[in-house]
Amino acid sequence: xxxxxxxxxxxxxxxxxxxxxxxxxxxxxxxxxxxxxxxxxxxxxxxxxxxxxxxxxxxxxxxxxxxxxxxxxxxxxxxxxxxxxxxxxxxxxxxxxxxxxxxxxxxxxxxxxxxxxxxxxxxxxxxxxxxxxxxxxxxxxxxxxxxxxxxxxxxxxxxxxxxxxxxxxxxxxxxxxxxxxxxxxxxxxxxxxxxxxxxxxxxxxxxxxxxxxxxxxxxxxxxxxxxxxxxxxxxxxxxxxxxxxxxxxxxxxxxxxxxxxxxxxxxxxxxxxxxxxxxxxxxxxxxxxxxxxxxxxxxxxxxxxxxxxxxxxxxxxxxxxxxxxxxxxxxxxxxxxxxxxxxxxxxxxxxxxxxxxxxxxxxxxxxxxx
Numbered sequence: 318x319x320x321x322x323x324x325x326x327x328x329x330x331x332x333x334x335x336x337x338x339x340x341x342x343x344x345x346x347x348x349x350x351x352x353x354x355x356x357x358x359x360x361x362x363x364x365x366x367x368x369x370x371x372x373x374x375x376x377x378x379x380x381x382x383x384x385x386x387x388x389x390x391x392x393x394x395x396x397x398x399x400x401x402x403x404x405x406x407x408x409x410x411x412x413x414x415x416x417x418x419x420x421x422x423x424x425x426x427x428x429x430x431x432x433x434x435x436x437x438x439x440x441x442x443x444x445x446x447x448x449x450x451x452x453x454x455x456x457x458x459x460x461x462x463x464x465x466x467x468x469x470x471x472x473x474x475x476x477x478x479x480x481x482x483x484x485x486x487x488x489x490x491x492x493x494x495x496x497x498x499x500x501x502x503x504x505x506x507x508x509x510x511x512x513x514x515x516x517x518x519x520x521x522x523x524x525x526x527x528x529x530x531x532x533x534x535x536x537x538x539x540x541x542x543x544x545x546x547x548x549x550x551x552x553x554x555x556x557x558x559x560x561x562x563x564x565x566x567x568x569x570x571x572x573x574x575x576x577x578x579x580x581x582x583x584x585x586x587x588x589x590x591x592x593x594x595x596x597x598x599x600x601x602x603x604x605x606x607x608x609x610x611x612x613x614x615x616x617x618x619x620x621x622x623x624x625x626x627x628x629x630x631x632x633x634x635x636x637x638x639x640x641x642x643x644x645x646x647x648x649x650x651x652x653x654x655x656x657x658x659x660x661x662x663x664x665x666x667x668x669x670x671x672x673x674x675x676x677x678x679x680x681x682x683x684x685x686x687x
Contacts, residue, residue, distance in 0.1 A: 319560070322553030329549045337363075337523070339545030341552055348555045349491070349506060355484040357508050358515035361548055362522055365470040365492025365505030367541040370397035371518050372466045372488040372507055373438060378403050382437040385425060385463070387417045387449075388632040389650035390442045394468050395633050398440075406436060407634040409646020413588040415653060416449030417441045419457055421646035426461050428645070439465045443472035443482050444630075445659075446498075446565070446597035447587055451477045451485050466490065470505070473498045474562035474595035483508045498561050498595055498664075499554035501547040562595045564664040569596035572660060575675055576601065579682050581608030585657075598662045600629060602653065610681060612658040618681045624674060629657035 346359040380402030388407035398405045411418040467486025475482040483489040489508035493501040507518045525538030576582040581604040605611045619626045634644040
């Protein structure tokens with residue numbers, strides 16, 4: 318928290334705007350629209366997962382349809398496909414951004430079309446705040462006429478060629494969960510260039526109430542709108558968003574310097590200057606044949622000192638829930654899972670925390686050298 322959130326919360330109580338509507342909801346949406354730019358319209362929702370669900374619905378996905386989805390991601394990217402009774406088709410990553418592989422994506426599209434099952438949407442993720450290969454993925458999507466649902470849950474503040482993430486898909490998604498760059502305790506947003514699509518998202522998110530004096534419902538609705546109080550927290554968080562991005566990027570710089578002299582460890586970074594990452598989480602991969610230490614051994618060494626680290630996302634096509642669905646690509650995502658580790662990256666990590674982290678790394682790798 319930055320401290321400014323309380324004034325918005327207090328205002329919500331003083332004006333008795335508590336429910337999932339009110340001036341802070343409108344204000345938060347406007348704040349995000351100004352920040353993202355690119356003529357974006359924003360619908361503030363209760364979670365990022367809700368935004369993904371409505372995004373698929375608004376792109377016309379229905380039961381039995383196929384949706385192409387990045388395999389190397391959190392399950393929230395894929396779960397909404399099942400909410401709709403649709404079928405996920407998982408795609409491997411590439412090694413530069415760890416995101417959707419253009420070659421595997423196009424191979425999957427060609428094969429699914431040959432089987433008479435043209436996919437209805439592509440879910441592309443900016444993993445750990447690093448943008449996917451936007452130009453290549455967009456070219457493929459446009460060539461085959463398949464819309465992109467841009468999962469920017471981890472990438473608020475990231476950009477590609479100066480344009481903010483969240484504005485590249487046919488529909489974009491943000492998350493304000495407690496572990497994101499900014500938080501509303503729980504919350505998300507759906508982004509679109511169409512005012513009509515934004516209005517449709519708000520309609521679905523407020524139980525699809527038709528225009529009538531009584532409660533009239535012609536379509537299935539959802540209770541997905543953000544509350545005025547949570548939106549107030551978001552307005553306060555927007556005031557410190559850029560500062561939080563700077564703090565995450567400084568943590569990334571800390572790890573780059575820390576591991577620079579340790580062989581076998583690669584810190585995940587953007588491939589070139591067109592990409593700007595918020596580095597929501599800093600991640601590394603470890604070549605144990607060089608370092609003589611596995612990512613699991615380093616994780617346990619951190620854990621012994623009460624420092625949390627975590628393996629990279631386990632690919633969806635390897636998860637019990639999803640292993641029965643089609644998968645296209647090689648073993649890039651699987652290898653990243655087996656050799657990678659997410660490191661402490663929070664915006665509130667202090668110098669003493671960094672010293673503790675560094676001491677574990679030094680101790681672990683000095684022991685190997687000895």
